[in-house]
Amino acid sequence: MSAVPVLETRGLGRRFGGLQAVSDVTFSVPAGQVLGVIGPNGAGKSTFINLVTGHTKPTEGRVLIDGKDLTGARPWVIAQAGVARTFQIVKPFRGMSVRENVAVGILYGSNGTNIMSKALKAAEEVLEEVGMAGLGDRPPGELSVADARRLEFAKALALRPRLLLLDEVMAGLRHTEIEPSLELIRKLKARGITIIVVEHVMKAILAVSDQVLVLHQGKVLTSGDPRDVLSDPRVIEAYLGHRYAKRREGES
Amino acid sequence: MSGFLQATVYGLLQGGLLALVAVGFGLDPFLGMFVSAAVLFVFGYVLQRFLINLVINGPIFITLLLTFGLDLMIVQGMNLVFSADYRSIKTSYASESLAFGGVRVPLGRLLAFALAVAITILLVAVVNRTRTGMSILATGMDRGAARLMGIRARHVYALTFGIAAGLAGMAGAMIGTVGTFNPSAAASFTLMSFVVAVLGGLGNMYGALVGGLVIGLVQAWGGQYLPGTWVNALAFLVLIVVLIFRPTGLVGRAFYASRQEV
Amino acid sequence: MSTSTQTPPSTNVPRQGISGAMRSAQARRLFPWVLGLVGLLAALGLQSQLYSGQERTVATIFMFVALAQAWNLIGGFAGYASFGQVAFFGVGGYFTAVAMSHWHFSFWMSLLLSGFVAALFAVIIGIPLLRLKGHYFAIATLGVAEGMREVVTNLTDLTGGGAGITVPTVGNNATTAYLGNDGFYLLFLGLAVLSVIVGGLVARNKFGYALRAINQDEDAAAALGINTTRMKVLTFALSGFITGLVGASYAFQQVTIFPERLFDVDITVLMIIMVIIGGSGTVLGPLLGAVALQFLSEFLRQNFTNLHTFILGAIIIVAVVLLPQGAVNYVREARRTKEFSLLANVRKYRL
Numbered sequence: 089m090s091a092v093p094v095l096e097t098r099g100l101g102r103r104f105g106g107l108q109a110v111s112d113v114t115f116s117v118p119a120g121q122v123l124g125v126i127g128p129n130g131a132g133k134s135t136f137i138n139l140v141t142g143h144t145k146p147t148e149g150r151v152l153i154d155g156k157d158l159t160g161a162r163p164w165v166i167a168q169a170g171v172a173r174t175f176q177i178v179k180p181f182r183g184m185s186v187r188e189n190v191a192v193g194i195l196y197g198s199n200g201t202n203i204m205s206k207a208l209k210a211a212e213e214v215l216e217e218v219g220m221a222g223l224g225d226r227p228p229g230e231l232s233v234a235d236a237r238r239l240e241f242a243k244a245l246a247l248r249p250r251l252l253l254l255d256e257v258m259a260g261l262r263h264t265e266i267e268p269s270l271e272l273i274r275k276l277k278a279r280g281i282t283i284i285v286v287e288h289v290m291k292a293i294l295a296v297s298d299q300v301l302v303l304h305q306g307k308v309l310t311s312g313d314p315r316d317v318l319s320d321p322r323v324i325e326a327y328l329g330h331r332y333a334k335r336r337e338g339e340s
Numbered sequence: 341m342s343g344f345l346q347a348t349v350y351g352l353l354q355g356g357l358l359a360l361v362a363v364g365f366g367l368d369p370f371l372g373m374f375v376s377a378a379v380l381f382v383f384g385y386v387l388q389r390f391l392i393n394l395v396i397n398g399p400i401f402i403t404l405l406l407t408f409g410l411d412l413m414i415v416q417g418m419n420l421v422f423s424a425d426y427r428s429i430k431t432s433y434a435s436e437s438l439a440f441g442g443v444r445v446p447l448g449r450l451l452a453f454a455l456a457v458a459i460t461i462l463l464v465a466v467v468n469r470t471r472t473g474m475s476i477l478a479t480g481m482d483r484g485a486a487r488l489m490g491i492r493a494r495h496v497y498a499l500t501f502g503i504a505a506g507l508a509g510m511a512g513a514m515i516g517t518v519g520t521f522n523p524s525a526a527a528s529f530t531l532m533s534f535v536v537a538v539l540g541g542l543g544n545m546y547g548a549l550v551g552g553l554v555i556g557l558v559q560a561w562g563g564q565y566l567p568g569t570w571v572n573a574l575a576f577l578v579l580i581v582v583l584i585f586r587p588t589g590l591v592g593r594a595f596y597a598s599r600q601e602v
Numbered sequence: 603m604s605t606s607t608q609t610p611p612s613t614n615v616p617r618q619g620i621s622g623a624m625r626s627a628q629a630r631r632l633f634p635w636v637l638g639l640v641g642l643l644a645a646l647g648l649q650s651q652l653y654s655g656q657e658r659t660v661a662t663i664f665m666f667v668a669l670a671q672a673w674n675l676i677g678g679f680a681g682y683a684s685f686g687q688v689a690f691f692g693v694g695g696y697f698t699a700v701a702m703s704h705w706h707f708s709f710w711m712s713l714l715l716s717g718f719v720a721a722l723f724a725v726i727i728g729i730p731l732l733r734l735k736g737h738y739f740a741i742a743t744l745g746v747a748e749g750m751r752e753v754v755t756n757l758t759d760l761t762g763g764g765a766g767i768t769v770p771t772v773g774n775n776a777t778t779a780y781l782g783n784d785g786f787y788l789l790f791l792g793l794a795v796l797s798v799i800v801g802g803l804v805a806r807n808k809f810g811y812a813l814r815a816i817n818q819d820e821d822a823a824a825a826l827g828i829n830t831t832r833m834k835v836l837t838f839a840l841s842g843f844i845t846g847l848v849g850a851s852y853a854f855q856q857v858t859i860f861p862e863r864l865f866d867v868d869i870t871v872l873m874i875i876m877v878i879i880g881g882s883g884t885v886l887g888p889l890l891g892a893v894a895l896q897f898l899s900e901f902l903r904q905n906f907t908n909l910h911t912f913i914l915g916a917i918i919i920v921a922v923v924l925l926p927q928g929a930v931n932y933v934r935e936a937r938r939t940k941e942f943s944l945l946a947n948v949r950k951y952r953l
Contacts (some may be wrong), residue, residue, distance in 0.1 A: 143821060162831075163824035172825070179822035181815050183883070192815050195808050196827035202808060247827060394923050394948060405878055406922045408871055412915025420908070531748065531867070538741040573752030576745040583742050584730040 124297030180228035193246025385502035681817030686743030694846030720846020751865035881928030
């Protein structure tokens, strides 16, 4: 088992005009781990994902995937390197059926096939994996929120990725819908896929993460064991504000 | 926003011809153009409200095609009613010029320029400071949210289109005083107005002014220093070069380049 | 909330499971080719029945079929509405005219080269312009077409400028005998068939999936490993190639060509209307749209000479309002959702 981390960033940063959305993010994710990434709104989580997956070019720093420097590479290059992602606002291909949506990734990923019929069959298998077995023929517009999220999952899985980045996949789900998603994440981890979960839902983060990274105002605030991080007073202050943190301190 | 551009196609011609009619009645064309502006505003409003709004929700070129069909009808209609002759509007003063140092400034064009600047400023003020103006901006940015706040999107679109038509009408009248026109000229003016608007950039009201000035300058300099009719190609070259380096136009807002409508 | 969905081309899986579906999907896959073959034979047979004037009209219909299909590749499938498509038409036409009259190439040589020259042109302007979105791309390509017209008008030594250029068709200078009405009928038919085949292949293959994905969500497509830049440029080049071939054929047919005609924006608009009304993103749509519109245009021109443009405009308006997604897409959706009412269709796209 090579010690090269699946994902490593060094001093990663992105400036938009006057705003430094992400700055000096340095960390690495070993293979097979689940990393949770949390931070209050505006912390730069989505920008961070875009930087890693090539949708936005970094203005500083490096991104290394399996040791290879892929900083600033176009999104399809990163996808071909085995990195898949979901989008926070789901982006299905509306004119195609659910199965065809998944087939796209199989046709164009590095681990797939070029033959249409095989791709459609493989797509069906991916759909079964995420629990959407009977929905292959539907147009994406008819899916429920939970199913639409699962379609995002399925599309990403079609790439047979080594690294999967999940951008707030639990947002807006009911309690009963969260557990199957967590199950899916555990299943994928068991298969050896490295997963980065960007989330607001703390229960989910605690349930699946091996490590947690906290972003605040574009910088890394802290990282480490989930429970430690979540009870770190700086993290609480970042989320809930200075006065709440002080009050809590006063109480304890 | 693109409907805004569309209105130019007939507004220009209608305006010119209507101003001609107004002159026939003895009105000075620079005043008559306000009349044609008013008439065209109404025409444009009705058109948008009851016809074009029917296809607004579809992909962009459906609207373009619809207005193209309208263009065909209106230009042909004018050909039939007004005949295809070239016309121009004569004023006693438009062809005179003022002299500044060694440079002559034709009065007609100077007036047109002044009017264009004045109208742009007026429009910017109205859009940014009045309630109506703000509803136009809001609808342009997020139609769904605007409607939830009680803005009548159908009315706003019709209003915008009406304004565009009215403005085009005034432009037509101004063009009539400095040159000749006939119904078939509509196409080249439309093309130019598109080029100018996109060059300047959508989403910023000063964009059209900037674009117009740039194109005007380019054509004037080109005419001085380039042989033959290369001048015409120059405007397009400028547009393409600008778009390559600034994909949203000179002063346009990136926001408007790719919006999803609700 | 409006959701416009096209019926996916080869699903509608019947109950007997995936392998059974594959079999009947195979039948469904072959059917259009069979239909196309029948159509081709019909067109060939038709030729003997037509007078020469009618032959020319039908040849023009074939020409527009090819143009519409070519536009559909970049505008319909990939979703990049090129309003400057006629630039490829003109480039192809002028290259052939110049090659035949100045360099004494044979027509067939010029034809093939024209296609490649147009495709190369597409690549050159595509790389910078395909980065633009929506309105900007449309106007920029329009600018290219208009610009090319001016360029051609100004290169008087090479192209004859505004006075036009004549392809030598008689005497010692003629490198290829003029094809005549019969010949051109077959040539344009051949181009139409080529364009339909290319359209059909693109629609049903991996390439078509990529284009549709790019059309519907370019970011998502890129995230799935699709090299969007390469796909777009390739499509544009293919579209340009076919359009260039058509332009070259047109130049030979017309013998004398002028910049205002070969770079006429109306040609672009016409082919776009044909694709939209027929149904963009499908193979049958542009075919039907081209045939229907040309037919209509000819009919009106002959029977209502004064008003024909006026009526054409009115018909376009009605068609666009009632069937904004195009006839073929409308029929497919209606069959799927069992909702045939035209009024309901209008309501989908209205504000």
